[in-house]
Amino acid sequence: MKRGLPVPPPPSSAPAGGAKPRPGFPARLPAAAPAPVPRNQLQPRPAARAVAPPALPQPKAAPRVSAHPVAPTGVGMESQAVRAAMVRKIQGQGVTHPGVLAALQAVERHRFVDSALVNQAYEDTSLPIGLGQTISKPGVVARMLELLCQGRGEKMGRVLEIGTGCGYQAALLSHLAREVYSIERLKGLHEKSRENLRWFRLSNLHLLFGDGMLGYPKGAPYAAIIAAAGGNDIPQAWIDQLAVGGRLVAPAVTAAGRQNLVVVDKTATGIVRTELEAVLFVPLKSGVA
Numbered sequence: 585m586k587r588g589l590p591v592p593p594p595p596s597s598a599p600a601g602g603a604k605p606r607p608g609f610p611a612r613l614p615a616a617a618p619a620p621v622p623r624n625q626l627q628p629r630p631a632a633r634a635v636a637p638p639a640l641p642q643p644k645a646a647p648r649v650s651a652h653p654v655a656p657t658g659v660g661m662e663s664q665a666v667r668a669a670m671v672r673k674i675q676g677q678g679v680t681h682p683g684v685l686a687a688l689q690a691v692e693r694h695r696f697v698d699s700a701l702v703n704q705a706y707e708d709t710s711l712p713i714g715l716g717q718t719i720s721k722p723g724v725v726a727r728m729l730e731l732l733c734q735g736r737g738e739k740m741g742r743v744l745e746i747g748t749g750c751g752y753q754a755a756l757l758s759h760l761a762r763e764v765y766s767i768e769r770l771k772g773l774h775e776k777s778r779e780n781l782r783w784f785r786l787s788n789l790h791l792l793f794g795d796g797m798l799g800y801p802k803g804a805p806y807a808a809i810i811a812a813a814g815g816n817d818i819p820q821a822w823i824d825q826l827a828v829g830g831r832l833v834a835p836a837v838t839a840a841g842r843q844n845l846v847v848v849d850k851t852a853t854g855i856v857r858t859e860l861e862a863v864l865f866v867p868l869k870s871g872v873a
């Protein structure tokens with residue numbers, strides 16, 4: 585993620601709002617869930633900053649949490665409380681999907697960042713993960729996952745994530761989908777994510793090394809596709825590999841020349857594209873390195 589760039593203001597016009605109901609996924613939520621948001625009501629949001637501010641905040645007194653796979657005694661509850669505070673903050677930003685909130689509560693974000701940054705793991709900020717990339721802000725991750733799950737009361741089927749990075753969002757997805765394929769183009773991060781995720785033993789998560797711009801045809805069609813890196817447009821391969829009734833959420837440069845969240849619904853009658861708030865993600869690059 586490019587850091588230090590100002591976040592552009594939210595688009596002045598409301599999103600197209602042309603999303604149509606999706607035949608494959610009836611809008612059902614568990615009885616106890618808060619008011620479900622219908623799939624066809626995409627709400628604009630204020631500009632979301634997916635990247636860290638120019639200077640990282642000064643390290644604070646390190647809480648007793650560990651970035652290592654073995655949780656020291658007493659740390660579990662403490663990090664659970666810190667995570668609960670993060671989840672409350674994200675709820676305050678308007679995220680209501682029970683499955684997304686439960687996943688955010690369950691997945692220990694501090695296991696995905698370097699030990700020197702562990703004390704910032706539950707702040708709503710992006711953090712460097714090496715090779716010039718960043719773990720996205722939890723608030724932005726939550727927003728995108730909610731868009732992906734919107735109107736679905738049950739777990740998603742097969743999901744493709746482009747840009748594994750450190751593996752945090754992939755771990756969240758594994759709670760929300762029956763099967764997750766996550767692809768990363770940087771070998772170093774692909775390996776790092778595997779290491780980070782080992783502790784979680786997520787048997788439904790498959791990590792792939794390759795160019796995600798091509799999608800992953802072997803796993804297609806996907807109920808959902810999510811990208812953590814933004815290109816000039818949404819690659820056609822992703823749309824091709826989306827199931828009818830499926831949804832894609834990705835940052836992409838829009839006609840206004842800035843990066844916005846884009847939602848693509850593949851319906852029986854065609855593609856419905858909706859542009860939402862401005863965001864700032866690392867660039868989507870082709871090839872591997």
Ligand code: SAH
Nearest residue numbers: 747749750752753769796797812813868869
């Ligand atoms: N979801 C990640 C965010 C990582 S940042 C996390 O939770 O940490 C986005 C990632 O997308 C970077 O690691 C970057 O290398 C990767 N990326 C960019 N272009 C890509 C491509 N074509 N295929 C696969 N990964 C890509």
